[in-house]
Amino acid sequence: MNEAVSDFMSSLKNRKTGAFVYPGEKLGVIEEFLAGSGTYVENGELFSSSTGRLSLDLSRKEISVISQTHSPRIPKVGSVVVGQVVAASEKTATIRIDQIDDVKLGTSFTGILHVSDVGRTYTSNLTDMVKVGDFIRAKVISTKNREFHLSTREDMLGVVKAACVICGQVLILQRNGLRCPNCGSIARRKVAGDYGRQSSGWLM
Numbered sequence: 761m762n763e764a765v766s767d768f769m770s771s772l773k774n775r776k777t778g779a780f781v782y783p784g785e786k787l788g789v790i791e792e793f794l795a796g797s798g799t800y801v802e803n804g805e806l807f808s809s810s811t812g813r814l815s816l817d818l819s820r821k822e823i824s825v826i827s828q829t830h831s832p833r834i835p836k837v838g839s840v841v842v843g844q845v846v847a848a849s850e851k852t853a854t855i856r857i858d859q860i861d862d863v864k865l866g867t868s869f870t871g872i873l874h875v876s877d878v879g880r881t882y883t884s885n886l887t888d889m890v891k892v893g894d895f896i897r898a899k900v901i902s903t904k905n906r907e908f909h910l911s912t913r914e915d916m917l918g919v920v921k922a923a924c925v926i927c928g929q930v931l932i933l934q935r936n937g938l939r940c941p942n943c944g945s946i947a948r949r950k951v952a953g954d955y956g957r958q959s960s961g962w963l964m
C-alpha cells in the first residue's frame with residue numbers, strides 16, 4: 761500500500777459509509793479512489809459537493825455522497841413550534857413538538873410550558889388554559905440542559921386546536937370563548953389569535 765493510500769485509509773477511520781459530511785469537506789485523495797456522485801476533485805483531492813451521507817464502494821474504489829437536503833432540525837431559541845399537549849398539571853405542561861417553523865418533523869421533541877409563560881396575565885392553574893390533547897403553537901424561550909422551554913404569551917401563540925372534554929368534538933372559537941358545536945359546552949383556553957383559521961396542512 762503506498763503512502764497516499766495509507767494516509768487516506770487512516771483518514772477514513774472516522775469516515776464510514778453513512779458518516780455525515782458537509783459541502784467542501786475533504787474526503788481523501790484521488791490516487792486510488794474515484795470521485796463518485798456528490799463529490800468533486802480539486803488539486804488531486806476529493807471533496808464533498810453536498811450535504812449528505814458518505815457512501816464508500818470499496819470494490820469499485822469509489823466515494824460518493826448521497827445528498828440529504830433534510831438535515832436534522834432541532835428547536836432553537838426563537839423557533840415557533842407546534843405540538844400536542846401530552847401531560848398537564850397546575851404548574852407545567854409537557855408538549856410533544858411535531859413541527860418547527862412550519863416544517864413537519866420525522867422525530868418529535870419534548871417541550872415544557874410553565875404556568876408563568878402561558879399568557880400575559882397571571883394564571884394560577886395551567887390546566888385552566890391548556891388541556892391534554894390540545895394542539896398549541898409556542899415559541900422556544902430556552903434550550904438549557906437540552907430542555908425546550910416554551911412560551912405562549914404572544915397573541916398568535918397558544919392553543920390552535922382543542923376538543924370538547926365532554927364529547928370530543930373540535931371546539932369552535934366564538935366571541936365569548938370556545939364552544940362545542942355538538943353539546944354546546946363552553947370551554948376556556950389560552951387560544952392563539954388565529955384559532956381554527958390555520959391554513960390547511962398546518963396540523964395533522
Ligand SMILES: [Zn+2]
Pocket residue numbers: 924925926927928929940941942943944945
Ligand atoms: Zn361537546
